[in-house]
Amino acid sequence: MLRHYFQIAWRNLMKRKFYSLINIAGLATGMACCILIGLYLYHERSYDSYHKKRDRIYRVTQTFRSVEQGTMPAAPSPQEFQVWGCAPVGPALQADFPEIEKVVQFMSPASLLMQYGEKRFQQDSLLFIDSTVFDVFSWKMIQGDPKTALVAPNTIVLTKTLAQKFFGNDNPVGKVFRVDNEDDLLITGVMEDVPPNSHFTFTGLISLASVRKVAPEMFGWWGYVDFYTYLLLKENASVESIKAKSAEFVKRNNPKDKGYAIAFEKMTDAYLHSVAGRQPGPTGSLLNVYLFLCIAVFIMLIACINFMNLSTARSLERAKEVGVRKVLGVKPSSLMWQFLFESILLSLGAVVIALMLAHPGMALIEKLSGKEIAYVNFFSPLVFAGIVVFAVIVGMLAGIYPAIVLSGFRAITVLKGRFNPTGGNISFRKALVVFQFTLSIALIAGTIIVYNQLHFLNSHDLGFQKSQMLVLDFENDQGVRKNIEAIKKAIAGQPGVIAVAASRAVPGEFLPNAGTSIQTPEGQMTNKVPLIYEIDFDFIPTYRIPMVAGRSYSRAYLTDSAGAMVINEAAAKMYGYSNPADAVGKKFEQWGRKGTIIGVVKDFNFRSLHKPVEPLTLRYGYPWSLNRISVAIKGDNVSATLASLHKTWDKLAPQRPFLYHFLDDSFNDQYKADQHFGKLFTFFSCLAIIIACLGLLGLSTFMAQQRVKEIGVRKVLGSSVSGIVLLLSKDFIKLVLIAVVIAVPLCILAMNEWLNDFSYRISIGPLVFLEAGFITVSIAMITIAWQSVKAARVNPVQSLRNE
Template sequence: MFQHFLLIARRNLLKRKLYSFINIIGLAIGMTCCIVIALYVQHELSYDRYNTRHDHIYRVLQTFRSVEKGQKPPTPAPEDYWVWGSAPVGPALAADFPQIKEVVQFMSPVSLLLEYKDKRLQQENLVCIDSNAFKVFSWKLLQGNPKTALVASNSIVLTQTVATKIFGNDNPVGKTLRVDNGDLFNVTGVVADVPANSQITFNGLISMTTARKSQRDVFNMWGYVDFYTYFLLKDNTNIESMKAEIPAFLKRHNSQDPGYTIAFEKMDDAYLHSKAIRQPGPVGSMSNIYLFCCIGFIILIIACVNFMNLSTARSLERAKEVGVRKVLGVQPSALRWQFLFESLLISVMAAVLAVLFTKVSLPVVSALSGKDFSPKVFFSGQLAAWMAILTLATGVLAGIYPAWFLSRFKPTAVLKGVFKPSHSNISLRKALVIFQFTLSITLIAGTAIVYTELKFLNNHDLGFAKDQMLVLNFEGDGQVQKNIERIKRSLASQTGVLSVAAARAVPGEFLPNAGTAIEGINGQMVSKIPLIYEIDFDFISCLKIKMVAGRDYSRAFLTDSTQAMVINEAAAKLYGYQHPADAVGKMFDQWGRKGKIIGVVKNFNFRSLHSEVEPLTLRYGMPYSLNRILVGIKAGNTAATITALEKTWKAEAPQRPFLYHFLDQSFNQQYESDQHFGYLFSLFSCLAILIACLGLFGLATFTAQQRIKEIGIRKVLGASVYNIVALISKDFLRLVLIATVIAVPLCVLIMNQWLKDFAYRIAISPGIFIATAFIALFIALITISWQTVKAALANPVQSIKNE
């Protein structure tokens, strides 16, 4: 029976090559999308799972809130917590909770200048971490002893990539690096590069004892935040019992701060489910995962609908075959198995093509998604199992209705030649075409909305000048800080330079929070924890940030560097001032500095447009706190200006490499994940419309063939090519138009949910859907016209000579 099914299936595939091609290619593209999306989802869900004890690793979330005396602090919301917190909580947890096996802490990453002989490398993302890190995290130490590598002061473990850059193929263990033109660090190990699916990333690990030597006090300060705290639970312990003991724990160790509390979060939830801020690395989006899963399912459904549509449309061609077989005694169940077998055979062929398509397209998909998909996945048993399930499911989904439909034909009606497709059959095909194009048009409109939002983000007025703004990174070099004003004057004297300023950070980079008391509207000092921006006299004017009240910092006022502060509009509102001018002249107390507020700047988006502008204090920063120099340059001769700046830099700071980037480029990196989302969304939308058009092309071809005699008679009676094309096309175009009407509210509903992730977002305009409708109709018309024009131009004599 199997050989018989195979023979019949082969004959039908070869007899109807065009329809076979459409079905196989359509299903192959649909299955390819499913494979790619499955790889994407698997990558997102695998974050931090490389740790062998990942299900036993938790991290400490901390909140720091200002609470007035006598007030009970409200229960913090998930987004009120920080992953970034204070150091004392770690040792206290280890001492109080016997359920904890290991506690490991690490600090915010730093950028250091590493020197070895004649090689100099400004290396970012170096992390100070506890010596027991290798007991908690499954980082593979390639060279060195994991028990001792991070024990001694001034010890550093390099990743394999960084070690190769500095030492080549030599063994770096035991060698010495000069760091920031000062201290000598001993290389005690080489660790394998952290997997791409890790939230905690680094290029090197520095022993925590190194930080303790230079910053001893901060390790005992509950109010100082610069640490991430993770712990490993013992087997057969319950985290819920630990959560119940948190109030008593805080009362024992930090009762003087009622606004402080902690929570525990599973490491497995950190990447996709955490709402806490100050994350140690990238975070993913469950909504994107759900959306891509839906898109993959939609595309596969569209491909299966093509199969069903073409199979039922060609029912007349196979009706006689079914009738003869039934007369010969073949049972309907056997016929259903035969047609289902043909569907499964096409699905297998499509699956083979899908694997090939995926393998070829994987580098492109990796680039578009920003994810590193390893080719090794094609040699895994897991992929083979998933492909078998996908192939079977696709074959059954695509073939079960046609098999049932074709096996129901009555042999007497078929063999007498009175069999005609039922109205329900025709209506079903129309409904399926509408369904296909509804989904496809929804994706097209969604793509337009995504790109409109991304364009809006890139063109939105941020409130500061980021174009043609060069950022020189000197990472707190002491010599540069000491001579910062002289270096700024030298840079400003170069042709093509418009302005020069210095700051601790630039927009888009990390900013700390600072406990700040400002005189409120009732004359009492009000304590809050706004962000703090340490800047120099020229920063506000260099970035063209607008003042809305008061004045900017000025060298003409001697006390501006020690007794003055500028805040933004959001900070003024935070302290109760609805009108910015009312905040000018009020007293402040921040980080040991007291004085008066001299001005209020207009809110500017120093962070991503995903969030509203936060309260910000712009504090004059002493030279020792500065890390960046901003240089505004003229457009038109950028290369020559940069060359001149580099020459000046080497003369003024020969000990420090000339490292620079453009502010607009670094700021826009915040939207990198959104850009990748847009690329993938566009790709899948194009594939969906392609599959839908393949089905439409097949139906148009079949319709033209079925109506060939009608077309011939109409031509003989004087119908023009335009009349005939319009006659055949209008039914299909009507279906596409109906699909467009249905797709509009569906797309609005879905994309409004996506836009909620942006504090600054577009309003979905009717113009997007009008343009989408025209695009869909145009694509459908082009698809249909190929066959309708061909049929209209055919010689009518050939089509009606047998009548």
């Protein structure tokens, strides 16, 4: 029986090569898309799953809220917590809770100038971390002892990539780095690179004991924030028991801070499920995961609908075959299984092609997503079995309706030649066409919305000068700090330079919070925790940040460097001033400095447009706190300006390499994930349209063949080619227009959810759907017209000579 099924399937495949090719191509492309999306989503959901003790690892999230004296704060929401917190919480938790086996803490990533011999690099993503790191996380040491590698101060463990960067294939253990031209680090180990599916990464680990040696006091400050705290629970211990006692723990250990609270997050939830702020690395989007899952389902449905439409449309060709088989005694159920077998066979053939497409497609997905996705062996028993099951399910889904239709024909009707496709079958085919183009139009509209939002992010007025701003990075270099004014003056004198300023950070970079008391309209000193920029006299005018009240820092006022502060409009509102001018002249206290507010700047977007403008204080920064020099340059002859600056820098700061970047590039790095999402969304949307048009091409070709004699008669009676093309096209165009109407609310619902992640966003207007509808109708017209013109230009003598 199976051999007979194979023979029949092969004959039908060869008999109609064009339609078979369309069916296989559509299914193969749809399956390849599903496989690629599946691998991408598996990667997104696999973050931190390689840690052997992952189910016992939690991290501490903390909130630092301002509380009015004499009031009780409400329970904090999950969004009020941040992963970045204070140091003493870790040891205190381990001392109070026997359920905790190990605690590991690390500081914000550091960038250090590292030198060995003649090789010198500014190395980013270095972590100062506890020696317990290898007891908690499953990172493999290649050389060195994980138990002792980070116990002593001034020791470092390199990742394999960093070790090869400096030492090639030589063993670096025991060698010494010179760091920032003043300290030494002993290399005590080399570890494997951190897997790409980690919620935070690094290039090297430096012992936290190095920091304890020079600044032991900060490890006892509950108000000093610069640490990430992770816990390893003992086996069979429950985090719930710790959560239940966390409020008492805070009261016992930090009784003075009424706004302080802690919570706990499972490490495996960090990448996709965490809503806490100040993450140690980039986070993913669960909504994006669901959107791509929907796209995979949409694409597969479109491919299956193509199969259904072509199979039911061609039912007339196989009607007599069904009639003969039924007369010979074949049961309808056997016929149904035969047709199902044919579709499953076709699906199995398509999945082979899909796997061949998926292999090179994986490199493209990595490029579009900007992520390194682990290789999957499609021929491993488990994966191969899953792919075969997937192909069988797709074959059954695509073939079930055609099998029911074909096996249901009445033998006597079809053998008498009176058979015609029923109105119900035609209506169902039309409904399927509407459904697949509804999905396609929704994807096109979604792509337009994504790209409009990305364009908005890049073109939105941020409130400061972002273009033609060069940022020189000197990260903690004491030589530069001591001569900062002389270096700035020399840079300002170079051709092509407009203005120069110095600061601790620049827009788009990480900012600390600062406990700040400001006098309210009622005259009380109220403490809150705004963000802080440490800047020099020239920062505000160099970045062209408008003042809305008061004035900026000025060298003409001797007290500005010690007793003045500038805030933004959001900070003024936070302290109760709806009119920014009313905040000018009010007293402040911040980090040991007292004075008066001298000015209020207009709110500017110093962070990503995902976030609203937050309260900000712009504090005068002494040279020892500065890390960046910002240089506003002219747009013409940039290469000559850079060469001149490089020469000047080497002369004034020979101990420091000339490292620079353009601010617009670094600021836009915040939108990398959104840009990668847009590229992936567009890629799969285009494939969905291509698959839908394949089906439309096949269906229009078949319909033209079915109406070849009608076309001949119409041509004999004087119909033009354009009239016949319109006749063959109008029914399909009507279906596409109906799909546009249905797609609008679906797309608005889905894309509004995506846009809600941005504090600054576009609105979804009717133009988006007019564009999507026009694109879809145009593509459909081109697809249909090609075959319609071909049919209309056939000589009517050829189509009517048998009449």
